[in-house]
Amino acid sequence: MSDNKVHAVFDGIEEEDNHLPNWWLATLFLAMVFAFGYWFLYHSTVWLDTPAREYAKEAEAQKKRLALQNPMSDESLAALANDPRAVEEGKKTFTTICVACHKADGSGSVGPNLTDRYWLHGNKPTDLYGAVMTGFQDKGMPPWGPQLGEKRTREVVAFVLSIRNSEVPGGKAPQGDLKE
Ligand code: HEC
Structure with missing residues (x-):
């Protein structure tokens, strides 16, 4: 990749290789952390009832x-x-x-x-x-x-x-x- 921000040119259209904005990355990473936490609490631990366990309890x-x-x-x-x-x-x-x-x-x-x-x-x-x-x-x-x-x-x-x-x-x- 060149130092130039322009990554590719086709048909006169310039494609740049910019960094993703920090606010955008922040939402992405926060969403990942949240998803992991959610999965951990609700689907893989004994601390909270998973939806499946709650359902089984209620059925019983x-x-x-x-x-x-x-x-x-x-x-x-x-x-x-x-x-x-x-x-x-x-x-x-x-x-x-x-x-x-x-x-x-x-x-x-x-x-x-x-x-x-x-x-x-x-x-x-x-x-x-x-x-x-x-x-x-x-x-x-x-x-x-x-x-x-x-x-x-x-x-x-x-x-x-x-x-x-x-x-x-x-x-x-x-x-x-x-x-x-
Ligand atoms: C004062 C004595 C007495 C008490 C207390 C008593 N029973 Fe009985 N039970 C009998 C007698 C006597 C018969 C047989 C009736 C007959 O010969 O038709 C009988 C019959 C039965 C039968 C029918 C048995 C059969 O062969 O068809 C059942 C079921 C039964 N009792 C359950 C109970 C339950 C449950 C209790 C407690 C809530 C209880 N009994 C309390 C005297 C008693």
Whole structure:
């Protein structure tokens, strides 16, 4: 390159090789620094939630909300049984109330074994919900719905679903029909 600023001439048009203005370079470099910082914070670190992580969190929270809000169905109760927090809450209710007749591990005493495959009133999630909600007063199972309310009833059912078919050893002898 010559000392001359003119870099090339074509058709009488002179092309110069000037330095880029400093203000222009400054915006370029600032943009690069910003982009790097942004990428570092939002896409590659654990300090801030990346959009993907935020999305996953929100989807998870939404699933839990729906599991509780959903109209009562086998699906919504089964979904709740996969939510460790709901199962844990249900376990608390179980070990304070249901323990009296079904034992803490659900293997049965006055009330039937809830961990075997035999059921008096069906083994579908909605069957269990109905059993807990309205009970079988004449058979010694009180209705728990009025005391527990909707949410805690669903959670205790989620817990029972989590122990269903686990066949705790030494449990009460089967009552009712074999259900798969
Ligand atoms: C006072 C004793 C008692 C308590 C407390 C009790 N149950 Fe029961 N439960 C029974 C009896 C007795 C039966 C069997 C009813 C029958 O023979 O039809 C039963 C039946 C059931 C069934 C149906 C089982 C089947 O084979 O179909 C479920 C589910 C159940 N109980 C869940 C619960 C839960 C959950 C709680 C706590 C919120 C609870 N029970 C508290 C006595 C009790």
